[in-house]
Amino acid sequence: MISSAGTGTECVAAVDVGGTTMKGGLVGRDGTVLYDERRPTPQSGVINAISRFVGDLARPRDGLVPRAVGLAVPGLVTPTHAVFSAAFGWRDVPVASFTDVDLPVALGHDVRSAGEAELAYGVGGDDVLFLPIGTGIAGAVVLSGGLNGGLYGGADGWAGQIGHIPVWPEGLACRCGQRGCLAAYSSGGAVAARCGSPSAADVVRRVAEGDPPAVQVWDEAVEALALALATYTLLLDPATVVIGGGVSLAGDTLLVPLRERLGARLAFRRPPDVVASGLGIRAGLLGAGLLGWRAVPAG
Ligand SMILES: [Zn+2]
16 A cells, blocks of 8 residues: 555564653554654653654655554553553553554553564573563563463453562562562562662663662662562463663673572572573563554555
């Protein structure tokens, strides 16, 4: 089909809305990022900010012709509504509220979409937990055995909320309303806040320098992750745990002690492989791109 804008390279406008950054871009059918742009996620007015971002991306530019919009957001998401997000405090936002562009729009869950991108373009695998650790923590659960295989959403779309598994039941308050959640110890946001650092990357730098408060917070973050992953492993027996998101950039500072602690908590069985994402922080944008391509009309 020739677009109304004439000939040009077809693409989709994609936005992955994170707790601190919105990652947007134009993505080709093969997953090539043809244009990318980041904007800070505002503390208030986030829906309007998303709408402006999508509108700017959806304008044809440099021979690139957007055919649809893919929008990946956190929380509980259906194809028609962003039902709930602890990060943004929204409830039941219809997909039409996010954009007024005249293109098909696909709305999806940020982490499950990123997990699909990881399967399509990154590490791949059949029994995988894809676990991006950024401002918060959620997981995309990939199951090969039984049922239909593929990404598992659960009865109401809540599957994979590993960030709110209680690791220390009487522990720190979490923004979700519970106490002692994994995310309250191991998310990039929690690690930075507990150290009084501007970012998790700064904490990792301080850990490398042996700064005692940072070392202690990091140690608790790794321990909490090992506890949560031991529970996940015993329940679902993944072959691989793929750590993504900004915190995965810590590399061996995270992976080496995490593998050791997880192995120590699984006395009678081999632990799953724990690896860093093949896509890094691009997974979210590519996942939103996959959503967008699914919305492009056939023909
Ligand atoms: Zn929580």
